[in-house]
Amino acid sequence: MNAQDQNSAVGAAMVVGGGIGGMQAALDLADAGIKVYLVETKSAIGGRMAQLDKTFPTNDCAMCTMAPRLVEIGRHRDIEILTLSDVERVEGQAGHFAITVKRRPRFVDETKCTGCGLCTTSCPVTLPSEFDFGLGQRKAVYRPYPQAVPNVFAISRRGASPCQAGCPIHQSAQGYVALVAQGRFDEALEVILRDNPIPSICGRVCTHPCGTACTRRFVDDRINMPALKRFVTDRRPDYQFPKPSVPERPEKIAIVGSGPAGLVCAYHLRQKGYQPVVFEALPVAGGMLAVGIPSFRLPRPVLHAELERLSALGIQIRVDTPVGRAIRFDELRRQYAAVFVAIGAHLERRLSVPGDDLPGVIGGLEFLRRVNLEGPQEVGRRVLVIGGGNSALDAARTALRCGAAQVTLVYRRTRAEMPANAREIEDAEHEGVKLVVLAAPSLFQAAADGRLAALQCVRMRLGAPDASGRPAPQPIPGSEFALPCDTVIVSIGQTPDVATLGERLGLDATRSGTLSADPVTLETAVPGVFVGGDCVTGPDVVVTAMLAGKKAAISIDRWLNGQDLRAGRELEGPYPTQYVVDTAGWQTQRQVAVPALDPAERAKSFDEVQTGYTEEQAVAEARRCLSCGICSDCHMCADQCQAGAIDFGMREERRQVTAGAVVLAPGFEPFNPASLPRYGYGRFPNVITALEFERILSASGPYAGHVQRPGDQREPQRIAFIQCVGSRDCERDYCSSVCCMYATKEALMAKEHVGDSVQCDIFYMDLRAFGKGFEGYYERAKARGVNYIRSRPVSIEEAPGTGNPIIHYLGEGDRKKTREYDLVVLSTGMQAPRDSKRLAEVFGIELNEFNFCRTSVFSPAQSSREGVYVGGTFTEPKDIPETVMQASAAASNVLALLKEAKGSLIAARQYPPEIDVSGQPARIGVFVCHCGTNIAGVVDVPGVVEYAKTLADVEYAEDNLYTCSNDAQERIKQQIRDHHLNRVIVASCSPRTHEPLFRNTCREGGLNFYLFEMANIRDQCSWVHMHEHEKATQKAKDLVRMAVAKARLLEPLQKRRVPVKKAALVIGGGLAGMVAATELAAQGVEVHLVEREKELGGNLRRIRYLFNGEKPQEELKNLIGKVSGDRNIRLFTNSRIMAIDGSIGNFKTTISNGHGVETVEHGVAIVATGGSEYQPKEYGCGNGNPDVITQLELESRLSDPGHEAISGTVVMIQCVGSRDKERPYCSRVCCSEAVKNALKIKQQNPSANVYVLYRDIRTYGFREGYYSKAREQGVVFLRYEEDRKPEVAGNGGRLDVTVYSPLFEREILIQADLVVLSAGIVPDAGNQEIAQLLKIPRNQDGFFLEAHMKLRPVDFATDGVFVCGLAHAAKSIDESIIQAQAAAARASAILSKDYVELEGTISSVVVENCDGCAYCVDPCPYKALTLVEYVRNGSVKKMVEVNESLCKGCGTCQATCPKNGIVVRGFKLEQLAAQVSAALEVV
């Protein structure tokens, strides 16, 4: 990188947070030529708004309004979305940040996933959906909501579950358990077979370390995995292994020993294509499985079946072939590419006690081997078995079955130290085996006939732990005693037969008598020879030997391929998981017992002791699983996914991103009311949060929009909403700004859903309906019967038996009251994002006392670090439009910072020249998608293709596995060329999501974008008729035929390009206008700023001080200086706008300054015409009474340095000229103004008395803190009621103010020296004229009406015109600045382009049909149509004309015209009619 590069700014920005704010900032930036990295911590963008049902005050559906925006972002070429990502480190400075982003694995390849959702149908793991706050469920593989962007799935995966990690061969235990729980037994078997070639053996004899690791044991009992595994395999005794899916390899591998290690090794090698040959010295295969384990534990048919299956796979097993004797070892090494030695440990340990050579003394292993090979052996009546391991128990139980009358086990430690499985010991005891513990044999006593008569033992006691960790037994001297017996079976362990075999093989032995091998690779000193299993470890359990077999297979494969034997093998073998699973809250449900034969009966035969689970038992047992790893690793999704998108190998990764600036929009964290026990949240199921209620109301929510309470799914008839939960309290002295309105909305929606009979009570302190249109909404809610109860809720308890919450509260007059409800909704407030401290640290920005980002009034979107901007609730709780505006404002700041680098990193797209298809007959290509099995599983796709070929004008048809895949795009382009196609149809999913992709493909193939049509045969066919294959196929054919009918009539359309005049007009030179002008100027745009008055500044000239000490007049001076000094700004003061013509990109405006007239050209216009303080006539104001003044007048008095501090009594009256019949809106700022001025009075003279008479105090956001401060300083706030307004009487020095206080329930008289009226804000009188000039709407209050109240708060429906400041609605200084900057950003997106591209599907007049009747003109919502006159054959005719820059293609005109005189291209009446007639053709 050279020095110049380091200094120049980077043309990219990072936006952190993919909620509605982040989305807005990303779009504004990308549209203006900045490459955007959008970092989202979740798996999809959309944020909180995606979870909302409706939005106030228009009751728009949240998802309806944001879904198109989601799609727009998802497709934007210059926005790269980094999901599951967090910023870790930020280096560098403004203009050039180097940012490290950590990306968590999705386990689904975003580039391959088509979002079809087949994976979720196969996933066996269900968990509470976070999106629905646990009220609904989702699968481990999931998409948070259907419209999610990116529209791909993700897997919740903590990593291997404890059971899987604990298993030496990492059998996916959670996987098969989860499948068993769903009754999907065959799939469970598939999962088992993936890692385990001898599962029916393992289900019986494995010691199951998985169970030892099982988390369920902390609740009650571990999951009985062996019994489940056995159940699954027993169900399908005839299952077979899949044949190796790789090419055969010629190498033969010798495996010495057919025990579990050898068999597993052979299996894995075979699966890799090798030719393994297993040599077994014994006459039977299976090693210890065959000769060591008795058949009542492992029935021989089971063992034989496993061996058969392995043989069927192509594994040779040669029994009776001892290596070293039948075949020499060096021969083996010559003939075989590699050798694995797994000879086990078959040499028995001897007791070394005098008399151990007496007849009647026999080794345990030898005993078992004989029984297994020859059948039951004769034993004496009294049998002693020495040892405490599984083999000893096997021997004891076998002895019973051989006819012994009494079998006694002698063990030198206690029962607790016995190495055998507890269950085996229990089983043996049940069968009648006696235990003698703490006894060690010291002498075999012979009878007179030389036969064994008794065993002399010595008593032991436990001492200090020995090398094995167990207490060492120590003999108690003189405690000898004798046990009479006829047979003694000594079963105290085995060792490998190293002496006779190992040394002959030329392998090293250890001192403990085992073979030595590398613990990771199992290599020996001899190249190509590997050893493992009991012969290395000493006698161990089956699964340990299996691990050795698996390791050996990996090593041999690598060795033969010349690869590193050691790399990446750290995690082989058991390991503890890295996470802890919370087991709190699980109900106890003990393990399901495994049925077994009656102990008395079974001891007489060699029949298998356990009979195994039934289906019901297995399912019940499996359902106990806690799903520790979340994803169970069953890989069923991967099997389903034909796109091959599932990738379990994904790992966390780090990515370096270079960006010139950062916008932080991490949103908020909803307050968790569980931390306030008095509300009972978390304890009472029918107390929920407002966001939970949003999900309940949502049609796509857990209850599909049916209002019911979570406790018992009953429809509530009485709902209470409790306000200020987690807001306006001691710890959180701020107002969350939105709760009053959302509660009102939710109450209204509840009435909508349940019916007007439902009682909705809102418990509140002040109803803060301060936003645009809110007051009217509040009034409508009251009229609809929503009941507002002014109160302080104290606590909630639950009525016993009914689950009904009971609210105790203090009502008006501080009376204690109680009310019972069916459902209580807590209006929970907003908190700073959970990781705001971390963010602050990473980005080096300052937070305020509540951990929100600190900003200032005059730089409201700027953090404390240069180049890092903020938007949305991260700076203060706020509503959606304020969030959107601030995000745009942040974007504006970025655009100014990076103005030189704009456009440097955005992607340009090149297309081949367009083929001229005019005059050609239609040649249609049809591409029918299988969508994996999403379509093909229901619809006969080849049949649809064949049908398509029979349709007129269809030149070519084919089917594709995934038509949206990259290779399919190439095919489409190829077929366009090969078959000279001039129309393309894709029959697949929805045009909403995929039309742009395919249109682009057509264009790349040389066809016009609009010569493309889609048939939606997935979302609207195969998915909704899943069980009607024939009908769905028929419908798919119909849909294709309809698409063909339309396609024939498609015409190439051009996206019209309107050149953009790169200048802006700003109307109004107040704060908003000046900020908008300077912002645009800073971005390098030429601005014409028109101000009616002589001086700039507007209302700001009358603001003298602010809450936090900032100096508005200094800021104003700076701003005016900036405006006048900027070469990009042309200032027109004392000027009026006479006319505005044109539309987006090309406006012409005539400006007059009284002396002359000038016309300027501009591409955009920003309306900042402002508003003013209402001039009150109430309370005697304006009658020349100097003691009744407005707040602004007071402010001017208080800030006059020559003025004396106010003494005596000041009464402020709120809502003068607001919230009344004439002006039924709230002026938003007056409460804060009153508090500000009250504090100023108190500051200047603490002894002054200040009374504030109010209706609701609306100090939203952090203004609340100043309200608290005012009360602390003794300002008295007295509420009055709308219908009993205060009265002011008297004159000259003293005024009597009487007010009825509902709190005290009586009239109060205040003798005031000064009465200050908080006069509202009224729209500017000139708004009407501007509205007419620009053809933009105003609302009934006279303020300008934006395009959409939530998502497009600075735009008009008319493109290229924007609004900001008081012209839009009453707002504070910082809000005006934010909106002005937002308007600048929105304008900049247009001005940064050379052309505005207009959609091709807009209206066009059919000249020969239009007769100028003008019916269409007025209904056009965009005023895009005008009636024009022309002369035909000498007479004057009329016709409509479309302004293509204004038309949006809604088609109102088309539907209105009585004679098809105006049509929407691409949706012409004849095109739609062709679809209709095609639909009606019965085939």
Added chain:
Amino acid sequence: MAARLAEEWFAICGGCEVTILDIGEPLLDLLEKVQIVHMPVLMDHKLYGQTGEKAEMEIPEAEVGLISGGIRSDEHKLLAQEMRRKCKTLIALGSCACYGGVPALANLCSTEELLTKVYRESVTTDRNGFPHEEIPALTDRVYAVSEVVKIDLMLPGCPTTPEMVAGALNALLEGRPFTLSTKSVCDECPTIREKKATSTLRRRLEGPTFTPGAPLNQMRCLMEQGFLCNGPATRSGCGGSEGTPRCIRAYMPCEGCFGPISEKANPMVDMMGALSTIGLDPKQIPDRAATFNRFSGAGRLRPAPKR
């Protein structure tokens, strides 16, 4: 040699025949070029031979045939077929022939209902039986001539205009093409269009606002004044060479007598759609079907379904 001309009239008032007379002076020139061989309104030509000796109706051969009136009886049907056989060029004269005209309003009810109403239920009629002797049977509904036989040219209007009749005949005789306008009445209507939004309809009797004597291009569109006007869905041409539509000249809204602009068009649907869009409550419009299909009921009107 003068071209032979045959004329028949079916279900009609006779107004279109009067229109021929109304051609005035040009008619004299025209009469020199044609020889009328059959025209019941003028001469008593016996259909079954002068003595009624023939079994089938017969009309003399002619180069040009004119038919006025829609088809209401079996006899009309047979005669229409005979005209088609005998005439080289067949012209439908007036909206009754073209679209069924006013008589086709009878299509709003079944023939049986019609007879019941006329012969049984009408207060001015004695309750007698239906006429049945010597009278051709009624068809199931009124048909436009073109629904029964192929028509070469339509001259719509109720009545059609003398200028159009003369123009068409002259063109035919001189071998020139003659085509109807494909524009709507609005195309020729000079009134001012300001804002369509209308919420209430006014009665005809109320009379529109205009300055007497002032040119019509200073009067506001009658629809915008609240008078239901069929102009947008009605074929233009009634104004003839003067242009301005006939009704408008009389300060009356278009009745729709020139019929729909194209055969496929559906004036009622087109007008109802347009009117409801501009805010008119569609329920306000009285007797919709008849209002919009007053002259074009053949094939467009049908009895309401029995519920």
Added chain:
Amino acid sequence: MGLAAEQEFEPIILALACNWCSYTGADLAGISRCQYPANVRIIRVMCSGMVHPNLVIDALTKGADGVVMCGCHPGDCHYQDGNLKAARRAEAITLMLQDFGIEEERFKLAWVSASEGPQFAKLMTEFTDQIKRLGPSPYKS
């Protein structure tokens, strides 16, 4: 048409769905796998307000057994108030069906939002049932 065929009457039903809400809702029905009868053929329009009454009348007089027109809920229209205009036209259409001799139950206007997948499926199921009960359109020969 045989007796068996009459019993198995499978109506042809057209749904005209606006791109922004209803068509999205129909897609959501698919994403949520909500099942409904296969008789419905959806035609995408940009706005319910673009549907000319002729389209509906033509369909019903040329063999469709039922037509349902779906738009955004009032207030949700992507084009301000196209849906309300559609509602007024729908009223006119309903009136005119009488004139055409068609049962008014064969036509329906419904609001379906982008998040109402199940509702869309329910609507289609109920409408199809209704049409099945009505029997074939009188315009079917």
